[in-house]
Amino acid sequence: MENQSIDFIPSVEESHPKCLHGPTLLFERFTVEGKRTGRKFFACSSCRDRNDCPFFQWADEQITYHVQQKKKKHAENSKNLNFSSKTIHKQLKRLLSLPCHIRRFCKTCFLLVLPEDFGEHKDHEILEGLSDNILKQPSYLLPSLSKNKKEAQYFFDEKTVAFVVSTVKSLGFTRILSIGTPRIHEYIKMNKTIDLQSLLLDIDKRYVQFYKSREFCHYNMFNHFFFDGETAEETYKKFLLKDDGNSLLVMLDPPFGGLVDVISHTLKKISNTWRNGKYDTSEELPIFWFFPYFNEARIQQCLPSLKMLDYKVNYDNHRLFNGSIKGRKQGSPVRIFTNIKPEKIKLPEEDGYRFCPLCKKYVAPENEHCNVCNTCPSKDGRPYKHCSDCNRCVKNSRQHCVTCGQCMLPNHECGVVSRAGRCHICGAVGHKRRECPNKDNHSAPRKKKRRLC
Ligand SMILES: C[S@@+](CC[C@H](N)C(=O)[O-])C[C@H]1O[C@@H](n2cnc3c(N)ncnc32)[C@H](O)[C@@H]1O
Ligand SMILES: [Zn+2]
Ligand SMILES: [Zn+2]
Ligand SMILES: [Zn+2]
Numbered sequence: 001m002e003n004q005s006i007d008f009i010p011s012v013e014e015s016h017p018k019c020l021h022g023p024t025l026l027f028e029r030f031t032v033e034g035k036r037t038g039r040k041f042f043a044c045s046s047c048r049d050r051n052d053c054p055f056f057q058w059a060d061e062q063i064t065y066h067v068q069q070k071k072k073k074h075a076e077n078s079k080n081l082n083f084s085s086k087t088i089h090k091q092l093k094r095l096l097s098l099p100c101h102i103r104r105f106c107k108t109c110f111l112l113v114l115p116e117d118f119g120e121h122k123d124h125e126i127l128e129g130l131s132d133n134i135l136k137q138p139s140y141l142l143p144s145l146s147k148n149k150k151e152a153q154y155f156f157d158e159k160t161v162a163f164v165v166s167t168v169k170s171l172g173f174t175r176i177l178s179i180g181t182p183r184i185h186e187y188i189k190m191n192k193t194i195d196l197q198s199l200l201l202d203i204d205k206r207y208v209q210f211y212k213s214r215e216f217c218h219y220n221m222f223n224h225f226f227f228d229g230e231t232a233e234e235t236y237k238k239f240l241l242k243d244d245g246n247s248l249l250v251m252l253d254p255p256f257g258g259l260v261d262v263i264s265h266t267l268k269k270i271s272n273t274w275r276n277g278k279y280d281t282s283e284e285l286p287i288f289w290f291f292p293y294f295n296e297a298r299i300q301q302c303l304p305s306l307k308m309l310d311y312k313v314n315y316d317n318h319r320l321f322n323g324s325i326k327g328r329k330q331g332s333p334v335r336i337f338t339n340i341k342p343e344k345i346k347l348p349e350e351d352g353y354r355f356c357p358l359c360k361k362y363v364a365p366e367n368e369h370c371n372v373c374n375t376c377p378s379k380d381g382r383p384y385k386h387c388s389d390c391n392r393c394v395k396n397s398r399q400h401c402v403t404c405g406q407c408m409l410p411n412h413e414c415g416v417v418s419r420a421g422r423c424h425i426c427g428a429v430g431h432k433r434r435e436c437p438n439k440d441n442h443s444a445p446r447k448k449k450r451r452l453c
């Protein structure tokens, strides 16, 4: 799915073959020249790595014996953490009734352990003395799955969590559908005085041990699949449509490798269910989508009402996303995409954000308004300046080069224009291969660099 020569085709997933992660998605391959091959295939909605989910099936092919065997083997290997939700909820209640010093968590099995089960985990890595508070913050207790490409868990730092929750509160929301945002969910649960409700939907099944069934659903956001069937889906619908769907915000922080089209497709499904329960169908389901700034164009193509805020979303356990990399002054590349009017969202002035009356939104300290472009142009957290030759704003670090006919870095290889960020077919900026007007009649092979002189 990471490969750019694959395109997602929205279709009725319920009729697709299923893998361990629910109905698969339909994709189509492109040739390197950007032409459709016409050959479609089903692949796992959630895993890009075949080691995590080996499912693959050509759409025009009957499932082979080989594939069936592979699927069976994978299902057998994935039987761990196969606990029943009913008993698991009772388990947390019992654990909380015990004194702290005999409350244990097995770091080998990722399980909370009751005294009668100590023997089963005797050679495992054990954490003991679990306080009530730590049991309310499982994202700090569970080892992060950040090495696993499938789940890619990166957690917001405390400041970001506090900012996001207070913003949601000040906007008047009372409920958050938290998709892949366990840290927001647990912060709300921990701080009862905040008076917000949250339902967590996440693919990480380990969370089921820490929450009641009305607080957490084991869920796949790439195909809108509830692993525990109709009961879980009912829990979600009830939450979504409570109070006629009023005062609800959907918040999601997908793994950064997730495809924008696929995530948008899920958001549209959620929005349709929400809208069906409402009188005023012109209203839009309020969304906060956390994603890197460089996805802006694609997100706006899929969901045009989503606007990008300047706020830099920091993470605890990601060097790139918490501004801790030496020399990386621009900070985290993750932003909030929302359909709430940006002027209503006050970004923290103590961090240098200020209101731009011309753009009618809060902007980052380095983002100076350009009167020619009539915008605060910086997207990536670096200062920009206007170049009258290019007739647009460019990064401060660039200078106009007459030979290249555009603004370039001072030490650039003069006469060679990088194709990064350009369409692979026609070389233009502003669209990708799949939207290229020349897509169907182009056959030149892809080149990395183009000599101009
Ligand atoms: C980038 S992390 C976001 C965590 C968030 N920043 C927080 O602090 O709460 C991605 C989250 O999405 C979850 N996730 C990954 N793939 C998912 C999927 N296919 N469906 C639902 N949740 C998924 C992960 O388990 C993780 O909680
Ligand atoms: Zn799968
Ligand atoms: Zn164990
Ligand atoms: Zn401005």
Ligand SMILES: [Zn+2]
Pocket: 370, 371, 372, 373, 374, 377, 385, 386, 387, 391, 392, 393
């Ligand atoms: Zn400008």
Ligand SMILES: [Zn+2]
Pocket: 387, 388, 389, 390, 391, 394, 399, 400, 401, 406, 407
């Ligand atoms: Zn220029």
Ligand SMILES: [Zn+2]
Pocket: 401, 402, 403, 404, 405, 408, 412, 413, 414, 415, 416
């Ligand atoms: Zn040059």
